Amino acid sequence: MSYDEAKKLDDTYVMHTFGRSPVEFIGGKGMYLTDSTGREYLDFLAGIAVNCLGYNNPKLNEAVIGQAERLLHVSNYFQIEHRGEVARRLSQLANAGAGEPAAASPDEPQVWRTFFGNSGAEANECAIKLARLWAKRGGNGGYDVVCLNKSFHGRTMETIAATMQGWAQDPFKPLPGGFVAIDANDVEALRQVFADRGSNICAVMLEPIQGESGVHPMTAEFMAEVRRLTSEHGALMICDEVQCGMFRTGYALGFQAYNVVPDVFTLAKSIAGGIPMGACVAKAEVSEAFKPGDHGSTFGGGPLACAAAERVLAELMEGTAPEGEAGAGYLAHVREVGAYLAEKLEGLPQVTEVRGAGLMLGAELAEGLPDAHDLVSKALEAGYVINATGPTTLRFLPPLVCTKADVDKFVAGLAEVLA
Numbered sequence: 001m002s003y004d005e006a007k008k009l010d011d012t013y014v015m016h017t018f019g020r021s022p023v024e025f026i027g028g029k030g031m032y033l034t035d036s037t038g039r040e041y042l043d044f045l046a047g048i049a050v051n052c053l054g055y056n057n058p059k060l061n062e063a064v065i066g067q068a069e070r071l072l073h074v075s076n077y078f079q080i081e082h083r084g085e086v087a088r089r090l091s092q093l094a095n096a097g098a099g100e101p102a103a104a105s106p107d108e109p110q111v112w113r114t115f116f117g118n119s120g121a122e123a124n125e126c127a128i129k130l131a132r133l134w135a136k137r138g139g140n141g142g143y144d145v146v147c148l149n150k151s152f153h154g155r156t157m158e159t160i161a162a163t164m165q166g167w168a169q170d171p172f173k174p175l176p177g178g179f180v181a182i183d184a185n186d187v188e189a190l191r192q193v194f195a196d197r198g199s200n201i202c203a204v205m206l207e208p209i210q211g212e213s214g215v216h217p218m219t220a221e222f223m224a225e226v227r228r229l230t231s232e233h234g235a236l237m238i239c240d241e242v243q244c245g246m247f248r249t250g251y252a253l254g255f256q257a258y259n260v261v262p263d264v265f266t267l268a269k270s271i272a273g274g275i276p277m278g279a280c281v282a283k284a285e286v287s288e289a290f291k292p293g294d295h296g297s298t299f300g301g302g303p304l305a306c307a308a309a310e311r312v313l314a315e316l317m318e319g320t321a322p323e324g325e326a327g328a329g330y331l332a333h334v335r336e337v338g339a340y341l342a343e344k345l346e347g348l349p350q351v352t353e354v355r356g357a358g359l360m361l362g363a364e365l366a367e368g369l370p371d372a373h374d375l376v377s378k379a380l381e382a383g384y385v386i387n388a389t390g391p392t393t394l395r396f397l398p399p400l401v402c403t404k405a406d407v408d409k410f411v412a413g414l415a416e417v418l419a
Contacts, residue, residue: 045386
């Protein structure tokens with residue numbers, strides 16, 4: 001089918017919820033995507049932080065194809081191959097601290113349990129439900145969830161209510177209640193909301209690095225105070241790791257950069273390398289609030305997604321990063337290449353600030369440039385896939401297999417686009 005025929009069908013029969021670029025990708029390899037005309041594009045978006053191992057990774061392909069040939073789906077009423085191993089590895093990651101993930105031990109300091117869904121929104125919805133049940137069934141009895149302005153937690157009605165941005169909320173009001181907003185990194189506002197509503201707060205939910213609003217990291221002081229106040233008031237700390245988790249920031253999980261440990265964290269995007277999966281991971285004692293029937297998912301944690309996630313986790317935790325970069329592991333690789341990308345972006349005269357960590361970076365643009373969304377279109381015309389989160393902010397989320405050579409080629413191309 002030609003591109004024009006495919007586009008006509010899309011325009012006629014697919015809901016118009018996305019503004020789509022005039023390109024149809026039909027293949028890819030490593031850091032590159034290929035469109036329907038055979039042209040290649042260097043990808044610094046990775047399907048919005050999804051394709052962590054790049055395109056056509058042979059080990060991931062083998063796992064997915066092999067599982068598809070055996071079994072695609074059974075109900076969660078039955079044991080599912082790979083599911084327990086994926087959950088074990090997630091518990092292992094949560095206990096790893098800031099260093100390289102260690103081998104699993106029977107003496108894990110904390111057992112974490114996972115509920116599997118299909119998306120970040122589902123994972124966050126699960127976390128909210130768990131927090132309210134936990135508070136009701138032995139916690140402080142509260143129901144309010146404190147969230148941060150400029151956050152993004154998903155597109156269900158509940159997670160929109162937790163997403164403190166007018167563009168996301170206003171069209172769908174009235175929204176579910178029980179959500180309270182404060183500014184990110186405002187320690188005094190955090191203390192005040194607990195002073196005013198402490199007994200009614202069941203959780204604080206935050207992204208260690210806010211993604212959709214332009215890549216804004218939390219401060220160490222703010223994260224430490226969230227941990228202190230939630231513990232003091234019998235509430236849960238929930239970290240939304242959907243975008244910043246899974247090694248993307250140079251840590252196994254984003255919260256590990258702050259030397260705090262939440263009670264619950266959520267994952268999606270890159271967890272299964274492109275197969276839909278979401279995960280809500282909680283300390284075992286917190287997970288006990290869920291009883292059979294309280295929550296569920298028809299497709300969550302199915303055979304195909306779990307086979308893919310097991311392979312992705314094994315590769316990130318034990319595999320060798322692209323040759324020629326520091327160390328053998330992905331954490332060292334992401335830190336080094338991420339720092340190199342940040343340095344190169346900071347050297348562009350049109351860039352006034354670079355925010356983020358590892359391979360999750362945002363670049364603030366100088367005044368006088370075209371809208372960042374227009375620059376995204378110009379970059380696509382030049383053969384580079386990037387993203388804008390606002391009129392002055394470009395966002396970069398390349399596959400974790402990105403090398404310094406890829407960075408050099410990309411930044412040279414971006415410099416021409418900006419010029």
